[in-house]
Every structure is written in C-alpha cells, then in structure tokens.
Amino acid sequence: MAKTNSKWQERFREMGMRFTEPRRVILEVLGDTVEHLSAEEIYMRVYKKHPNIGLTTVYRNLYTLEQMGIVTKFHFGDGCHRYELIESNKKPDHHHHLVCTGCKRIIDYDDFMDEEIEYIKKVEKALSRKHSFHITDHVIQFYGICKKCKAA
Amino acid sequence: MAKTNSKWQERFREMGMRFTEPRRVILEVLGDTVEHLSAEEIYMRVYKKHPNIGLTTVYRNLYTLEQMGIVTKFHFGDGCHRYELIESNKKPDHHHHLVCTGCKRIIDYDDFMDEEIEYIKKVEKALSRKHSFHITDHVIQFYGICKKCKAA
DNA sequence: TTCCTTGCAAAATATTTGCACACCT
C-alpha cells in the first residue's frame, strides 16, 4: 500500500473532504499497480471489489484526486487519459514515460533526472522571464518502437 | 504559403496519392496560421472557403497528413487534438509548447534547442539501450499560468 | 476501368451533467 488509510484520511480531512469507500478503493487500485490505467480500467478493478461503485464516481474522484495533487493525468496518444499516483511506493516520484507506438506499452524511466532538472530549470527560467509565465509543471515523453514490435 | 502547391503535389504523387482540393485547402489553412487548431477549428476555416467539404474529410486527411509526416498532432489537456504543419514558414521547425492552464493559450518556443538536443540525445541513447527501444520522437511541454491569468 | 477519395449518416468512445437520494457531522 502506497500510504496507509489513516494517512489518506488525514489528508482528506485537512481539506474538509470525506475519505469515502469509493475513494479508498480507487487509491488502493492505483497504489497496487505499476500500470498506467485509464478511468475505465480503474473502474473495472474497483468494480471487482465493490460492484456498486459507479463509473461516474470513478471519473469524479479521479478529478478530485488530481485537484488534490494526489494523482496525475496523462495522455499517451490513445484516445483516453491515464492516471498515476504521484507518491507511490511502486515508482519513483519523478519519472517520465517511454511509449511504444506499436503495442502501446508504457515504460517508466528515471534516468538522467539530474541532468533533466538542470536543463528544465534553465528553460523554465528563460521562459518565465521571456513570456511572463509561472511554470508549474512539465511533461517529457518519448515515443518509439519496442523490440517485439520492431521484429513484427 | 508554407510550400507551393506544386511542391505538395509532388509529395503526394511520389506516394501514389492525389493532391485533392480538400487536401489543398487544409494545408492552406494550416499554413496560414500560427495557432494550434483542433480538427473542428480547421473544419470551420475550411468550410468558409469550401462549404461542401465535410468534417469527416478533415479528420481523414489530418490522419493522412500525419502519416505522411507533414503534420503533427498534439494533446494539450483540453479534450481534443491540435494540429501543426511540421514545415511551416511561420514557425521554427523544431519547437515546443508552453501551455497556460488558465486560458489554454499555447506559446511556441525554441529557446535552448541546442542544449535540449544534447540532453535528448543522451537520454535517447541510454533508453534505447536499456529498454531496446528505437526512439523516433519526443514531446516536451511546459504547463503554467500566464501573466493575465495570474492577475485574475 | 481502377481505385483513391469524399460526403453523409450512423456508430463508437470517452467524459460530463442533472437530479434525487444517501450519508456524515
């Protein structure tokens, strides 16, 4: 488990929100995988544990969790959004994605993060000055073909 | 105009494809703007010139142009894809995007491209070795709040 | 003629919204 229930509970309470069963289960699903699940896929796993929880609730709570800074939403070029726990014990907190355009497999990586931070900082500074932007986030993704797909 | 019609014509012919009127108009629309238009927005501009060209045709041709390496598709977090001519006389060929999460405005930038290429090359090499990936493309995007949105 | 291309209508996908009810405090 990425975080204990009581830790989550606390986090919700701090923000005047309720740590409900659907939220608990969604966080459990996200904490138990290294995959990059879509809302639908999360729903299916939630459903196995609690068939009474609806897809709408999953969507609404993913949005809530995103707003709370607990979850990040990505788009990898297939037609849906995919979600990751920001603080997970299954992945490095700061990482990026390598996407196979053949089989759609997604690999997390965190190589050269020091160099990246160096580079990003430089660009951020220049861009915020030049365009008066306050930069809060960045996305880096690599696309390519994995070994298996190249063979085929 | 980014390229002359005859240049496009040639490119299509080389690939055994036809340089039709809808294709010509779509390329004209893309070549005449610095904006990041969605399929719908492209369709609306195409419509003004040729009301008989359908939205489906726009979608199909954007896909075709993407496959031909003439156009790139992006996703900036609003619910649609946005398209850019790769070789445009209105933008640097290699650039990235700065997205305001407030007003959704998108700014092109091409600062520090040399440093970027340096960094990207290094990561690409490491990743392709480590994960047996043949990397073909990358996406770098910055998100933040522009001056106007920060004030409001 | 051949086959690439188009337009229209319909379908498929992904996501959001309205509303009444349930639940915690």
Add this chain to the structure above:
DNA sequence: AGGTGTGCAAATATTTTGCAAGGAA
C-alpha cells in the same frame, strides 16, 4: 439540518466507420 458524495440515466464531445457515389489516372 446542511453540505458532501454517490448512482443512474441521459447528454455531450470527439472521433471513427459503413457505404454509395464522385473523380482523377
């Protein structure tokens, strides 16, 4: 009671597909 959260059904938005007809080589 009062606001937060949920489920269901319906609505929306975006993109794709089937099919018959158009049109260039």
